[in-house]
Amino acid sequence: MWLDRLAHPSSGASTPSNSTRAYSPAPRPQQQQQHLSAGNQPNHPAFSPRSSSLSLSLSTPNASSSSLPNTQGNANSNTNTNGPLRRQNSSRLDQPGHVDPLEVLYNIIGTRPKTKDPPTISVIGATTGKPDTLVENIDFGELSLEEFIQQPKDIEPKEARKQSDVQTLEQYQTERDRFQDLHGAIAGCDDVLKSVESYLFRFQTDLGVVSAEIESLQSRSTQLNSQLENRRNLERLLGPxxxxxxxxxxxxxxxxxxxxxxxxxxxxxxxxxxSANIEANATSNIKAVEDVKPLLSDLKNKAIERIRDYLVAQIKAIRSPNINAQIIQQQSLIRYKDLYGFLSRNHPALAGEISQAYINTMRWYYLSNFTRYNQALEKLKLHSNDRNELLGGDLNMQKAPFPGGRSPGVTYDPFALGRRMDILKSNNHMALSSYLAEEDKSVHGIEVPFRNFNLALVDNISAEFSFVTEMFATKSFHQSSRKVIEMFEPVFALGQSLTKSLIEPSADCLGILLCVRLNQHFAFELQRRKVPVADSYINGINMQLWPRFQKIMDMHTESFKRLAAATNTPSSSRGAVSALALTGPGGDTQSTAPHFLAQRFGQFLQGILALSSEAGDDEPVSNSLARLRGEFDALLIKLAKAGNGASGDGKRRERFLCNNYSLVLTIISDTQGKLATEQKEHFNELLKNSGGRR
Known part of the structure; x- marks a missing residue:
């Protein structure tokens, strides 16, 4: 029976090579092999690991279920007929560690026969439950389970076994390469892990060292913080x-x-x-103060020495040719004015010597520069104006050359102000440079060099006074003013000399009055700049200009007197010529047209009034002009009588006076000021008295 063969195979039996049973290449579960080995069936071909069709056979229910009854019947018959054999098998199954093959089959097929009295086979030490691992995927083909078991074991064709071996070999090679790659990957991972392990070990060691150092630094930091706090407390107490x-x-x-x-x-x-603080604490018995005093004295002497050398070097630089002193003053002296203050407080004698050296240097500097500028202004061409250019003078007489030969006589009207007054209204506050003065070829009045020289003088005085008061701030205001006056004394003398040279030989009354007004403007500008050091110079110039102005006004008045006297002596040849020349144009003594003297006087009076629109009552212009006007009125009356005779037509004489008075009023009609108002009222009164209407 197949059950007996399954339970009791011969130990020496081998699987025949010509078995017709299908051989499955599927691998055999390990636990099933253990069960079979426990029943002494290690080489049964049904449990070969190469069986690959077992799962397909088990999946067909007809193949497995159709063979179960026969199998059970055969088993029962075998049990009944072979009692001794069953007893022999039972005696073997009773041995510990063996499993009933029938139970194994039942477990494989998953069903049991439906019998009332199923055979009970007790196996000592066997488990009745389903084994952990079952033999699956057995290919039964078209055979029943009984036929499958009874079929020869060597009937498998060689072709199938060869093909199965080839597949197994290919699968083995494939699996071998894969497992070799896996083995290599595992070995590489093992090496990497070993390096990581060594790195982590070293890192752990270094981390321990760092941790120890951090602990050391923490303790050191705590100690230093404590020392720092102690030092701060000490500095807070001892610092001041x-x-x-x-x-x-x-x-x-x-x-x-x-x-x-x-x-x-x-x-x-x-x-x-x-140093001041240390000197204040000198009375206290402090050892540190006594130790520092000698060092402070040495350092102070060193500072004084260096300041002296620096200031002396800057003062010497001013004496260099073609140097601009204001650059040195602003960039090298004013910028470091504290040096002189320190020197004056710690060494007054040396400070006084340095200030005196500066005064002497600037005295030479301004004198040399203004001398060159004066020489340049002397090259300007001026209108020649001699004593013959008076209101009652003869313009046809040959004019004397201007003293010094500055320029030849140029035809111009010396009694008309014209555009000369623009110099008072000019917005150009810059003095004419020496180069332009030397190159200028135009002819000017005496007011042009006077204005440029004094304008340059005012600008330099203002700049120097500002510098001295700021640089020598330790000096009083009066001391600073005296220093500036001392510097400019030679320049003041030079300016007075220039003014004298301009007005002495000239009879230009309008030019002198222009210089007076310019001088007044300079005085106002100095007051606005709060520079009082040039007051004496301004007053000195006024003392030169006003007397000369009055003298020239007196000369004009005398010229009218001479003309009036000439009209009273017509018998003399010279007097007759003068009377005829002054009577009228072309020698017409019967003409009632305005006399040319009235034209000349009106223009001259208009210039005086225009320049005196803001004049005060304390000026000598009013008195001088009153005398001149009186002589002019007397001369007109004599001319009217001389032209018409003693028994002549009185109406013609009145008409002659009216025409002359009207001309004068017309010329001075646009003038303003108190003095102009007085003159207009006077001539209006004369015009009314002469029978005319205005």
């Missing part, structure tokens, strides 16, 4: 006292060795402040 008796090394080094600049000045101010 130490600051009062100490000077920074940087300041000391800078004062003794550094260049003189703004940083040097700051260090000097710091040194002076600390």
């Amino acid at each position: 006292a130490v600051e009062e008796v100490s000077i920074s090394p940087r300041a000391v080094r800078l004062i003794s060795e550094g260049p003189i600049n703004l940083e040097w000045v700051k260090a000097l101010n710091e040194f002076e402040t600390r």
Whole structure:
């Protein structure tokens, strides 16, 4: 029976090679092999690992279920007929560690026969439950389970076994390569993990060292914080006292060795402040103060020495040719004015010597420059104006050359103001340069050189006074003013000499009055700039101009007197010629047209009034003009009588006077001011008295 063969195979039996049973290449589960080995069936071909069709056979229910009854019947018959054999098998199954093959089959097929009295086979030590691992995927083909078991084991064709071997070999090679790659990957991972392990080990070691160092630093930091706090507390207590008796090394080094600049000045101010504090604490018995005193004295002497050398060098630089002193004043002296202040406080004698050296240098500087400028102004061409150019003079007479030969006589009207008044209204406040003065070929009045010289003088005086008051601030206001006056004394003398040279040989009354008004403008400008140092110079110029103006006005008045006297002596040849020349144009003594003297007088009067529109009552213009006007009125009356005779037509004489008075009023009609109003009222009265209407 197949059950007996399954349960009791011969130990020496081998699987025949010509078995017709299909051989499955599917691998055999390990647990099933263990069960079979426990029943002494290690080489049964049904449990070969190469069986690949077992799963397909088990999946067909007809193949497995159709063979179960026969199998059970055969098993029962075998049991009944072979009692001794069953007993022999039962005696083997009773051995520990063996499993009933029938139970195995039942477990494989998953069903049991439906019998009332199923055979009970007790196996000692066997488990009745389903084994953990079952043999699956057995290919039964068209055979029943009984036929499948009874079929020869060597009937598998060689072709199938060869093909199965080839497949198994290919599968093995495939699996072998895959497992080799997997083995190599695992080995590489193992190496990487070993390196990571060593790195982590070293990192752990280094981390321990760092942790120890951090702990050391923490303790050190705590110690330093404690020391710092103690030092801060000490500095808070001793800092102010130490600051009062100490000077920074940087300041000391800078004062003794550094260049003189703004940083040097700051260090000097710091040194002076600390020195004052130390001197204030000199009465206290402090050891540090006594130790610092000699060092402060040496440093102070060094600072005084360096300041002296610096100021002397700058003063010497002013004496260089073609140097602009204002550049040195602004960039090298005013910028470091604290140096002189320190010197005056710590060494007054030396400061006085340096200030006197500066005064002497600037005295020479201004004198030399204004001398050259005066020489350039002397090259300007001026209108020649001699004594013959008077209101009652003869313009046909040959004019004398201008003293000094500055320019030949140029035809112009000396009694008309014209555009000469524009010099008072000019917006150009810059003096004419020396180069332009030397190159100028035009002819000017005496007011042009006078204005340029004094304008340059006012600008330089203002700049120098501002510099002195700021540089020598330790001096009083009067001391600074005296210093500036001392510097400009030679220049003041030069200006007075220039004014004298301009007005002495000239009879230009309008030009002199223009100089007077310019001088007044300069005085107002100096007052506006608050520069009082030139007051004496301004007053001196006025003392030159006003007397000369009055003298020339008197000369004009005398010229009218001479003409009036000439009209009274017609018998003399010269008097007759003068009378005929002055009577009328073309020698017409019967003409009632305005006389040319009235035209000349009207223009001259208009210029005087225009320049005196803002004149005060204290000026000598009013008195001089009143005398001149009186002589003019007397001359007109005599001319009227001389032209018409004693028994002549009185109406013609009145008409002659009216025409002359009307001409004068017409010329001065646009003038303004108190003096102009008085003159208009006077001539209106004369015109009314002469029978005319205005």
